[in-house]
Structure formats: C-alpha cells, structure tokens
Amino acid sequence: MKKTILHCDLNCFFASVEMLYHPExxxxxxxxxxxxxxxxxxxxAKNVPAKKKGIRTAETINEALQKxxxxxxxxPDYHSYEYFSERVRDLYYEYTDRxxxxxxxxxxxxxSGSLSYFGGAEAIVSSLLNRIREEIGLTLSIGVSxxxxxxxxxxxxxxxxxxxxxxxxxxxRHLSASKLLFIGSHTCEILKxxxxxxxxxxxxHPMGYLENILGKAGKTLYCYANGIGSDEITRYDHEAExxxxxxxxxxxxxxxxxxxxxxxxxxxxxxxxxxxxxxxxLYYRKVHLLLRTKQLKVRTMQMSLKExxxxxKDIYDNALALFERNADFSIPYRSIGVSxxxxxxxxxxRQTSLFEESxxxxxxxxxxxxxxxxxxxxxxxxIVSLRVMEDQTLSRIGLKNNEPFEEVIHQ
Amino acid sequence: MIRKYxxxxxxxxxxxxxxxxxxxxxxxxxxxxxxxxxICPRASLKVGGSGLRYxxxxxxxxIRHLYYDRGKWYVEMNDHVV
Numbered sequence: 210m211k212k213t214i215l216h217c218d219l220n221c222f223f224a225s226v227e228m229l230y231h232p233e234x235x236x237x238x239x240x241x242x243x244x245x246x247x248x249x250x251x252x253x254a255k256n257v258p259a260k261k262k263g264i265r266t267a268e269t270i271n272e273a274l275q276k277x278x279x280x281x282x283x284x285p286d287y288h289s290y291e292y293f294s295e296r297v298r299d300l301y302y303e304y305t306d307r308x309x310x311x312x313x314x315x316x317x318x319x320x321s322g323s324l325s326y327f328g329g330a331e332a333i334v335s336s337l338l339n340r341i342r343e344e345i346g347l348t349l350s351i352g353v354s355x356x357x358x359x360x361x362x363x364x365x366x367x368x369x370x371x372x373x374x375x376x377x378x379x380x381x382r383h384l385s386a387s388k389l390l391f392i393g394s395h396t397c398e399i400l401k402x403x404x405x406x407x408x409x410x411x412x413x414h415p416m417g418y419l420e421n422i423l424g425k426a427g428k429t430l431y432c433y434a435n436g437i438g439s440d441e442i443t444r445y446d447h448e449a450e451x452x453x454x455x456x457x458x459x460x461x462x463x464x465x466x467x468x469x470x471x472x473x474x475x476x477x478x479x480x481x482x483x484x485x486x487x488x489x490x491l492y493y494r495k496v497h498l499l500l501r502t503k504q505l506k507v508r509t510m511q512m513s514l515k516e517x518x519x520x521x522k523d524i525y526d527n528a529l530a531l532f533e534r535n536a537d538f539s540i541p542y543r544s545i546g547v548s549x550x551x552x553x554x555x556x557x558x559r560q561t562s563l564f565e566e567s568x569x570x571x572x573x574x575x576x577x578x579x580x581x582x583x584x585x586x587x588x589x590x591x592i593v594s595l596r597v598m599e600d601q602t603l604s605r606i607g608l609k610n611n612e613p614f615e616e617v618i619h620q
Numbered sequence: 621m622i623r624k625y626x627x628x629x630x631x632x633x634x635x636x637x638x639x640x641x642x643x644x645x646x647x648x649x650x651x652x653x654x655x656x657x658x659i660c661p662r663a664s665l666k667v668g669g670s671g672l673r674y675x676x677x678x679x680x681x682x683i684r685h686l687y688y689d690r691g692k693w694y695v696e697m698n699d700h701v702v
Binding site for chain 1: 660661662663664665666667668669670690
C-alpha cells in the first residue's frame with residue numbers, strides 16, 4: 210500500500226520569524242544576513258518584498274544592496290529560530306510520530322497511520338496550515354505524495370501557506386530535472402549534455418544508461434525520478450534519537466594560507482565535535498573533512514578508523530592526515546568543516562597488542578574529559594590548546610565570544 | 621498597535637500550571653485578574669510575537685489578551701494610548 214508522506218517547508222523561515230516580532234518589516238524589503246566582519250556576509254533569508262526586488266538567498270550583502278539600496282538587513286537570531294523550529298516540530302508530533310527533520314525549517318512526516326483518525330490527508334494538511342499560522346504565526350508550504358522525493362518537490366511547487374499534491378510521475382514529468390532533490394548545477398549540465406532536460410526524460414532513460422554517465426548517483430536519480438523507494442521515515446524518538454553524523458563547520462575571519470592556520474581551526478573544530486559526541490555518549494568510526502576554497506569550491510574527503518573512538522585527538526590526526534594526503538595550500542581556504550559518522554553507543558573493544566600504546570588513549574581521554582569539565586564550568590575559553598592561542602584572529606570566533614559554531618546535525 | 625511588556629504576579633501551582641493573578645501597570649497599580657477564560661498557543665499578528673495567549677477577565681466584562689512569550693508577558697496596546 211502506498212504511503213502518505215508530507216514535506217513541510219516553513220516559508221522564508223528566518224525572515225518570517227523576524228517579521229513575527231517586527232511587523233513593521235512585513236511590507237518593506239528585508240533580509241537576514243550573516244555578519245560581514247566575520248565573513249558570513251551573505252543573505253540567509255529574505256521576505257517577499259525583497260524577493261520582488263530580485264534579492265536572492267546566498268548572494269553577498271553588497272550585491273543585494275546594489276539591487277535594493279533600501280534593503281533592511283538584520284542579524285540572525287539563531288536561538289529564536291531554534292525555538293520556533295522546536296515549537297513547529299512539537300505541533301507535527303500531534304499528528305504523527307514518524308518525523309524526519311531536514312534542516313531547521315523542513316520536515317518529512319509519514320501520516321499513513323493517522324489518516325483515518327484525522328479524516329484524510331487533506332484534513333491533516335489544512336489543519337497543519339491553519340494551526341501553524343494561527344498558533345505560531347508562521348506559514349508553510351506542504352507537499353503531499355507517496356514518497357519523500359515527490360513530497361519535497363510538491364512543497365517546492367506549492368505556494369506560500371498552501372499545499373501541492375503529487376500522485377504520479379505524470380504530474381511532474383514536464384518539470385526541469387534540476388528541480389529534483391540533489392540535482393545541482395553540475396549534474397544538471399551533465400544531464401543536459403546527454404539530452405536529458407526534464408524529470409520525464411530522466412525517468413524514461415534506463416537505469417544502466419544513467420549509471421554510465423553519473424556513476425552511483427545514476428541509480429539514485431533514476432529511482433528518485435520514477436518515485437521508487439525513499440518512503441521510509443524512521444520513528445523519531447525524543448529520548449533515544451541517534452544522529453547519523455555530527456558536524457562542525459567554521460568560516461575563518463581570514464583565509465587559511467598555511468598548515469599552522471589550518472591546525473588552529475582544526476583543533477577548535479575537533480574539540481567541539483568530540484564534546485558534542487561525548488555529551489550524547491557516542492563513538493565514531495568515520496572522519497570527514499570539508500574544505501571550502503576562497504572561490505567557494507567545496508571538497509570533501511573521508512576515512513574510516515580501525516576501531517571507533519570518541520577522542521578529539523583521533524579526529525584531529527585523521528583529518529590532518531586526510532588533508533596532507535589530498536590537499537595543499539595552492540589555493541587559500543575560506544572555511545573548513547569536520548564531521549564524524551558511523552556512530553554507535555558502544556565502544557568496540559579489541560585485543561590489545563604488546564606494542565600498542567593503549568595507555569596513551571586512556572590518558573588522552575582523561576585529559577579531554579578534564580578540559581571538557583573545566584569548559585562546562587567556566588566557559589569555553591577557560592582552557593584552550595596552546596596552538597589555538599597562537600593566532601588571536603583565527604581563534605576569536607567560537608571560543609572567546611562563546612558563540613556557537615555553525616552546526617549541522619543530520620538526524 | 622504595539623506590544624507592551626508588563627509585570628505580572630502569577631501563581632505557579634503544584635501541577636506546574638501558571639496562573640496570572642495581578643497585572644502591574646505603569647503607575648505600580650496592581651490590577652487583579654478575576655478569571656482566566658482560555659489559554660491557548662497563539663501568534664499575535666497585530667503587534668508581533670507568538671506564545672501562550674491568556675484570555676483574562678479584569679473587571680466584569682473587561683476582557684484582554686495577555687501573552688506569555690519565552691518568560692515575558694505582554695499586552696496589545698493602541699499606539700495613541702501609550
């Protein structure tokens with residue numbers, strides 16, 4: 210039996226929260242943007258009047274101001290966004306316990322089990338739209354379909370405070386392939402060079418052909434286009450939720466031009482990731498490194514460990530090894546990110562050998578725990594590695610100001 | 621209309637419920653809240669804000685909405701009154 214899956218996307222979420230508390234910004238062009246001094250100066254969200262002036266998300270503040278000099282720019286208030294995200298999610302729980310968050314403002318909901326109780330998908334959708342507008346003061350677009358990919362497409366097609374239902378491939382056959390989840394500009398160009406322009410074209414090509422031109426991703430995109438699979442939404446448990454990965458990414462105040470710069474930021478990121486891991490009692494097996502160059506090109510690399518760990522030192526050593534093996538400083542880096550995955554609650558034990566320094570890791574863990582306890586009690590800047598103190602500019606963000614790092618936790 | 625934050629004296633009962641008892645106005649006058657008719661989550665679109673809306677009866681037939689939003693209380697006010 211086909212499932213009923215909703216994709217709920219809060220409309221211009223950051224801007225909507227700001228307008229909720231500042232109704233005077235509702236009818237003037239307004240955007241939420243990062244701090245240019247910290248080199249986060251891009252547009253994160255904009256309201257409808259700003260959209261009409263041609264402001265786009267992710268463009269720089271300068272570009273936006275050139276298009277619209279009267280644009281009001283607000284600093285993001287992440288605590289408020291988290292609060293509203295949580296409130297909206299709590300409201301979703303009144304309809305189903307199968308919820309899969311996708312970022313702070315999007316969620317997939319599997320409502321197959323609650324259809325008869327609430328009187329059908331349309332009743333649930335209209336109740337959600339009404340309640341979120343009246344009780345929370347935000348609006349959302351909802352996509353209704355039988356799998357996650359089509360539901361996401363539906364919410365993209367739906368107007369503000371409305372929904373769009375996709376029942377079959379025929380409803381979306383004519384849409385550009387770039388509208389499909391995970392088809393970026395690069396993949397889109399490859400597809401176009403093979404004469405694939407629409408989702409219908411993509412669905413009609415054999416899977417083997419797509420695999421030939423796109424590799425592994427070909428199979429995934431074939432399934433996405435044909436609406437095959439991707440209908441599993443795991444039950445989201447408040448108590449025992451286990452993230453798939455824990456990441457921490459940081460844009461430095463100046464470009465990272467040497468290995469010493471890189472090590473400073475890496476140390477801070479690894480400390481942060483390991484702290485979050487240990488707070489949830491998790492161990493990781495894989496380490497990922499993300500590098501974003503000055504030209505905003507992104508490179509990612511990953512490696513697996515022999516045994517799982519929860520040490521910052523292991524993340525650091527492996528991320529550094531990844532960097533030294535795969536990258537250099539021919540181009541300066543704007544930001545770096547560290548992520549750990551393949552998480553488990555259990556430490557794997559294995560036979561120790563005579564020559565292994567098992568005592569070393571025990572000592573390291575004691576040291577990291579001691580540092581964590583000091584930070585919990587006296588603040589993040591109470592104790593830092595000597596390396597981090599070498600460059601005040603690079604170490605300023607995140608530690609001295611006690612500001613949160615940019616964080617992504619994939620559920 | 622504007623959002624006007626106010627001081628409120630409340631009763632936190634054993635069940636964890638919060639009941640506003642008095643609203644303290646600008647002249648330090650304590651205005652008793654006789655009855656809370658309804659409590660529901662609501663956004664205040666007129667003045668901005670979102671939280672729990674308490675529909676309070678202040679004097680016979682004087683009903684006003686009191687909003688509780690992340691630890692603060694506010695009422696909706698006409699600009700010319702303030």
